[in-house]
Amino acid sequence: MPPGKFVTFEGIEGAGKTTHLDHLCRYLDERGFHYLLTREPGGTAFGEEIRVVLLHPSGAPRHPMGELLLYLADRVQHLDQVIRPALAQGIHVLCDRYHDATRAYQGFARGVAPELIDRLASLLEILTPDLTVVFEVDVMLGLQRARKRNRRDGQEMQGRFEKEDPEFHGKVLEGYRALARQEPGRFRFVDTHGDFQEAQNRVRSIVESFLRN
Numbered sequence: 621m622p623p624g625k626f627v628t629f630e631g632i633e634g635a636g637k638t639t640h641l642d643h644l645c646r647y648l649d650e651r652g653f654h655y656l657l658t659r660e661p662g663g664t665a666f667g668e669e670i671r672v673v674l675l676h677p678s679g680a681p682r683h684p685m686g687e688l689l690l691y692l693a694d695r696v697q698h699l700d701q702v703i704r705p706a707l708a709q710g711i712h713v714l715c716d717r718y719h720d721a722t723r724a725y726q727g728f729a730r731g732v733a734p735e736l737i738d739r740l741a742s743l744l745e746i747l748t749p750d751l752t753v754v755f756e757v758d759v760m761l762g763l764q765r766a767r768k769r770n771r772r773d774g775q776e777m778q779g780r781f782e783k784e785d786p787e788f789h790g791k792v793l794e795g796y797r798a799l800a801r802q803e804p805g806r807f808r809f810v811d812t813h814g815d816f817q818e819a820q821n822r823v824r825s826i827v828e829s830f831l832r833n
C-alpha cells in the first residue's frame with residue numbers, strides 16, 4: 621500500500637486556517653477520502669498538555685530556546701504516536717500548523733538562528749511535509765479576526781501570540797514567504813482577504829488534486 625501524503629496548513633493569526641480546514645474536511649468526507657486531521661501544538665495527550673503551557677497568555681516569561689524545545693517535544697511525540705503510523709497505513713495526514721510555524725515564529729520572529737532549528741530538526745528526524753498550504757492575510761486584518769473570534773467564543777483574553785505586536789506578525793508572514801522561496805515546489809499560498817468561498821475553492825482544488833495524484 622502506498623504511504624499517505626502529509627499536508628500541513630500554516631499562516632499568521634486569524635488567517636483562517638482552522639475555518640478553512642473545517643470546510644475542506646467536510647468536502648473531502650463527501651468524496652470518500654481517507655485522512656486524519658490533527659494539529660500542533662497538540663495532537664496527542666502529551667501534546668495537549670504542552671499546548672496549555674505554550675499558549676497560556678499570562679504564563680511566566682520564557683527563553684526563546686525553551687519555547688522552541690517545547691514545540692519540538694510536542695512534534696516528536698506527535699510524529700511518533702500519530703503522524704508516522706497513519707502515513708505508514710496509507711492514511712493522508714492534514715495538520716493544522718507544523719514545523720514551518722517553528723521556523724517562522726521561533727526562527728524569523730523570535731530570532732532563534734535558523735541553522736540551529738534546522739540542526740535540531742535533522743537530529744530529531746522531523747519529517748518534511750509533502751505539501752504546505754499557507755493562508756495569507758494582512759497582519760492587522762488577521763489580528764482583528766482572531767480577536768473578534770476570541771470575544772465570540774468567550775475567550776476574553778488574547779492568546780500568547782495574539783498579544784505580540786503587528787511587527788512580530790509581519791516577521792512571521794515574511795518568514796513563511798522566505799521559506800517558500802527556499803522550497804517553491806512544496807508551498808502554495810491562498811489569499812484570504814476576499815470572498816471566503818473563492819478561497820475555499822482554491823484550497824479544495826490544491827489539496828484534492830494533490831491527494832489524487
Ligand code: T5A
Nearest residue numbers: 633634635636637638639660691717721722725765769781
Ligand atoms: N506556534 C505554533 C509557534 O509559535 N510555533 C510552532 O511550532 C507552532 C506549531 C497556536 C500558536 O502557536 C504558535 C502559532 C500560534 O500562535 P492556535 O490557537 O492553535 O495557536 O492558533 P491557530 O489555530 O493557528 O489559530 P489562529 O488564531 O492563528 O487562527 P486561524 O486558524 O488562522 O483562523 P480561524 O480559522 O480561527 O479564523 C479566525 C476568524 O476569522 C473569521 C473566522 O470565522 C474566525 O472567526 N473570518 C475568516 N476566516 C477565513 N476567511 C475569511 N474570509 C474570514 N472572515 C472572517
